[in-house]
Amino acid sequence: MRPEPSAAFTVSITAASPRVIYLQVGVGSFNGLYNSGGTPANNATINVVSVTVPAAQVGNGTVQTMTTNSTASRSFYDNFAFCNAPAQLYVGGFYRSTANTGAATLTASSPANLANANGDSIPFSQISWTSSGNSDSGAQPFPAGTFNGATQTIGTISRNQWAESCHTFRYANSNFVASGTYTGRVVYTLSTP
Amino acid sequence: MRALATATLAALVAAVLLAAPSAVAATHRVDDSGTLPNESTALLRWRQTAPSRTRDDMLEGATAVAVRLNLAPWVERDASLFLVFPQQDSAATRVRWTTQGRLLPGEIAPGDRVLVYRGRITSPVLEETLTLRIEADGNRLSRVQHLNFHFEIDTD
Numbered sequence: 001m002r003p004e005p006s007a008a009f010t011v012s013i014t015a016a017s018p019r020v021i022y023l024q025v026g027v028g029s030f031n032g033l034y035n036s037g038g039t040p041a042n043n044a045t046i047n048v049v050s051v052t053v054p055a056a057q058v059g060n061g062t063v064q065t066m067t068t069n070s071t072a073s074r075s076f077y078d079n080f081a082f083c084n085a086p087a088q089l090y091v092g093g094f095y096r097s098t099a100n101t102g103a104a105t106l107t108a109s110s111p112a113n114l115a116n117a118n119g120d121s122i123p124f125s126q127i128s129w130t131s132s133g134n135s136d137s138g139a140q141p142f143p144a145g146t147f148n149g150a151t152q153t154i155g156t157i158s159r160n161q162w163a164e165s166c167h168t169f170r171y172a173n174s175n176f177v178a179s180g181t182y183t184g185r186v187v188y189t190l191s192t193p
Numbered sequence: 194m195r196a197l198a199t200a201t202l203a204a205l206v207a208a209v210l211l212a213a214p215s216a217v218a219a220t221h222r223v224d225d226s227g228t229l230p231n232e233s234t235a236l237l238r239w240r241q242t243a244p245s246r247t248r249d250d251m252l253e254g255a256t257a258v259a260v261r262l263n264l265a266p267w268v269e270r271d272a273s274l275f276l277v278f279p280q281q282d283s284a285a286t287r288v289r290w291t292t293q294g295r296l297l298p299g300e301i302a303p304g305d306r307v308l309v310y311r312g313r314i315t316s317p318v319l320e321e322t323l324t325l326r327i328e329a330d331g332n333r334l335s336r337v338q339h340l341n342f343h344f345e346i347d348t349d
Contacts, residue, residue, distance in 0.1 A: 077246075
């Protein structure tokens, strides 16, 4: 018997970008076609959610529905009109990963209070939201909640999934406060394991 | 002395038979020890950056391999050369390749054996460049993986 050579050649492979995440709160940007190889782009816009409480209703507990200055109704996932801007704020994104190490987590960090120029304040916990999506049924990935004036979990995105919800904000209006414009910024962060 | 000479002759005949491939049809592993990938590691990218309704979680990328096959034992023989991609624990699901013309292009999946040449072996060394396009399951490529290939020859 003639001995067989044991040679073989090896090609090593690895993922160039093992993890990719995209988060869009309000308006966002995408390059190319959303459902055929499109890629996310940066968008520095910070949308505003606001309400003007009539003087006669300040602090009377009548919930005030808030509105946004967002124009993002269509999802970059499939171009479907998923949200109803400006009444709703689009919250969505995706998480790509080659490793089965769990889901990405979306958190929101809010300050303890909204404040006006005179230093008066309204607890951020006066603002809450409901969650829905056009033609959507079942649980939302980013469900209803109330800001807690700290960092809180908004929801998760499973590996290699796109998740999206539309948030409708409301102001509880249960505090009698001085007149003025009260502002505060919420920062949303998507973190991968 | 006669007995010793006979034994020596028998040993020589045996040595000659060992040095040449069998005249009957057979499959042999080809010495491809001179074959080298152009890159140490091929980088695969998401075919679709964003997850989509089609659930396309595939990665893909390309790399070249400089193939050098030692065909000396089969010169002037009619033969068929095959690329073999044994079953292995890897994320790769399919590899397609193009060539410069000395070998056939094609595609291969784990467990397959694909014809790359049929005809007379005219040279002791065959050199070719394969450009591989590799597809892999993005759910299973969390670390560097090594794909093992080899060549086999069937003599007619």
